[in-house]
Amino acid sequence: MKTANEFRAGQVLSLNGQAWVVLKAEFNKSGRNAAVVKMKLKNLLTGASQEPVFKADDKLEPIILERSQVTYSYFADPLYVFMDEEYNQIEVEKENLGDTLNFMTDGMTDVCEAVFYEGKAISIELPTTIVRTVSYTEPAVRGDTSGKVMKMATLENGYELQVAAFVEIGDAVEIDTRTGEFKGRAKS
The missing domain is CATH 2.30.30.30 (SH3 type barrels.)
Incomplete structure (x- = not known):
């Protein structure tokens, strides 16, 4: 107590x-x-x-909640299926994922953490920084370099966020999953 x-x-x-x-x-x-x-x-x-x-x-x-490392496997409407190290399938309902859905993509290799209460997966926590590819963004405007210039970009899963003006289509960007903000261009 x-x-x-x-x-x-x-x-x-x-x-x-x-x-x-x-x-x-x-x-x-x-x-x-x-x-x-x-x-x-x-x-x-x-x-x-x-x-x-x-x-x-x-x-x-x-x-004290149980935690286990998992990776995203596939979507089986209405459940998202994750796999742990021993190849056990863990099903999580869409409502329990919250903002995590914004950063999930098919074939993602990020190691997530499943949180369990009484044997039931109640949420999935992503790593604090993830890398995603920009599928669409407008070209930068020439001459607009005063201060921190941001523009909208769409990721491969359809999620939109603000990125720096120098980011182009096909660039890999780092995103802070706690805030959903652009951190920088991913180092290759």
């Missing part, structure tokens, strides 16, 4: 028999009142959210 004050964003706790991930935890101590922790929680299985307030010394039970 941990006190409410010890929980940080990203950790998982058990509340009323259900698993909740902490999205935000804010400690607050005011004058005469007891210290409290305001949390923003999201249910791992249903996706529902709530914002309870706990006393700082309330005891809550942490949950």
Whole structure:
């Protein structure tokens, strides 16, 4: 058991028999009142959210999630199928992938991390930096070099993002998967 004050964003706790991930935890101590922790929680299985307030010394039970390295295999509507090191298939529903879908492509070799709760895959985490190929972008405008010039580009899977003006069709670019932002041209 941990006190409410010890929980940080990203950790998982058990509340009323259900698993909740902490999205935000804010400690607050005011004058005469007891210290409290305001949390923003999201249910791992249903996706529902709530914002309870706990006393700082309330005891809550942490949950340790299982993790396994996997690679994307194929899409079998409505499930995405991943494979672990022992060639076991792990099926993940589209709703559980969230922004990860923006960077998934057929034949990708990136090693991802599957997160399990009670034996069920609840999410997939991509590496923080991935490399994708630009399938379409407008040519750069000559003379527009004042500051950081960005333009729209479409990746091979159809996802659009802002890239630097010097990026051309066919270039491999690095993308930060946490923010979805262009980091730079990939080193070959």
